[in-house]
Structure formats: structure tokens, C-alpha cells
Amino acid sequence: MVQFAHLDRTFGALADPTRRAVLERLGAGSATVSELAAPFAISLTGMKKHIAVLEEAGLVRTQKVGRTRVCTAVPQPLDDVRAWTEMYRRMLDERLDRLGELLDRTKGDPR
Amino acid sequence: MVQFAHLDRTFGALADPTRRAVLERLGAGSATVSELAAPFAISLTGMKKHIAVLEEAGLVRTQKVGRTRVCTAVPQPLDDVRAWTEMYRRMLDERLDRLGELLDRTKGDPR
Numbered sequence: 001m002v003q004f005a006h007l008d009r010t011f012g013a014l015a016d017p018t019r020r021a022v023l024e025r026l027g028a029g030s031a032t033v034s035e036l037a038a039p040f041a042i043s044l045t046g047m048k049k050h051i052a053v054l055e056e057a058g059l060v061r062t063q064k065v066g067r068t069r070v071c072t073a074v075p076q077p078l079d080d081v082r083a084w085t086e087m088y089r090r091m092l093d094e095r096l097d098r099l100g101e102l103l104d105r106t107k108g109d110p111r
Numbered sequence: 112m113v114q115f116a117h118l119d120r121t122f123g124a125l126a127d128p129t130r131r132a133v134l135e136r137l138g139a140g141s142a143t144v145s146e147l148a149a150p151f152a153i154s155l156t157g158m159k160k161h162i163a164v165l166e167e168a169g170l171v172r173t174q175k176v177g178r179t180r181v182c183t184a185v186p187q188p189l190d191d192v193r194a195w196t197e198m199y200r201r202m203l204d205e206r207l208d209r210l211g212e213l214l215d216r217t218k219g220d221p222r
Contacts, residue, residue, distance in 0.1 A: 015122035027199055075204075082196055082200070
């Protein structure tokens, strides 16, 4: 078993379509909370809650600029998601390879 | 915004350390519910709930063999996780590239 720090919070934060859409928007550049809320049928308070979840997961950083809060995407937590997903995928591929070999041997195929 | 079917359920299922450990165990080969529960301080009922979440997300398939339930990992939902993560990561890399170019121009660097 491999332990990855913060993976619960990262996967949890990504398990919501609004939060993923916010990240995609921030992928194009930083934005204020109002700018992020605008395309959604969601209150500012609702959007602030989503942003708080993304901040706790380390996926977004917010900064006060005058009287507005500007949100910026932080890439690092994605590295752990990618590392876990690839590690797990590799395990599944190896298992399938072993099953394939077993099948070949059962069929009497000498390869 | 890119829509990926089932991504909420996939990310939600992965947002738990026991469920990720179950998948890693299944990566080594199929197992019964009792075998999956054994390494954890968890009841059979608790483990069955985790397995139900993984089944709903399409990450695990269970099959009745005599009087036991055998669980097998299903790789496909991971493809969407990988696709979304890579798409988002590419957006962030491109944004950083643009910021780098802007910085170079600001410094008067002709590269």
C-alpha cells in the first residue's frame, strides 16, 4: 500500500463538477470570486465555499488585492493524483499481462 | 469546460484511504470481501459499504462464486481520471509558459 499525503482532500475536492469547472477556468488565468461565480447559477457564498474546499486541498491559492480576492490555480497536488493513478494503473496492467500469460500456457501456446 | 461522465463518482470513490487500499489490493488479483476486510480494523458490513461505492463508480466488479462474493478491479474509469488530470495539467503548463514569455519580454530579453 502506498501512502500519498493529502490525496483524500485532493480527490474529494475534484469530486464536484463546479469545482472542476472553477479549476478549468483558473487554468486560463487568475480570476476574482465574482468572475468565477458568474457562469454558474450559484451565489457568491456558494462559490466561496467551493473555493474554500479547493484552497484546503491546496489546489487554489487566494490573495487579497484591494477589496477583491483573486484566485490562482496551484498545480502541485495534481502530481500526487497522477502518481497514484499511474501506480495503480501499472498494477492492473501487470495483472492483465500475467492473466494473458496464464491463458497462453493453458492453451498450450509455447510463447 | 470539458465534461467527463461519471468523474464525480470516480473522484468521490477515490477520496478515501480504505477504498484506495482496496483497489491496490485488487491490483494484485481478485479477492473475497472477507480477504479485503482482513487487513483493516473494519467490520464486514463496513467493507461491503466501501465496495458498494467502488462498484457504483465502476472501479470494482463483484461476482457470486458459490457462497462468497469475489471482487475484481475494473481499469476503465481510471482513463477519465487520467484524461481530465492531463488536460488540466496541460492548461496550467501553458499558462506558466505564457507567464514566462511575458516575464522575458518585460526584462527586455529578446528570446
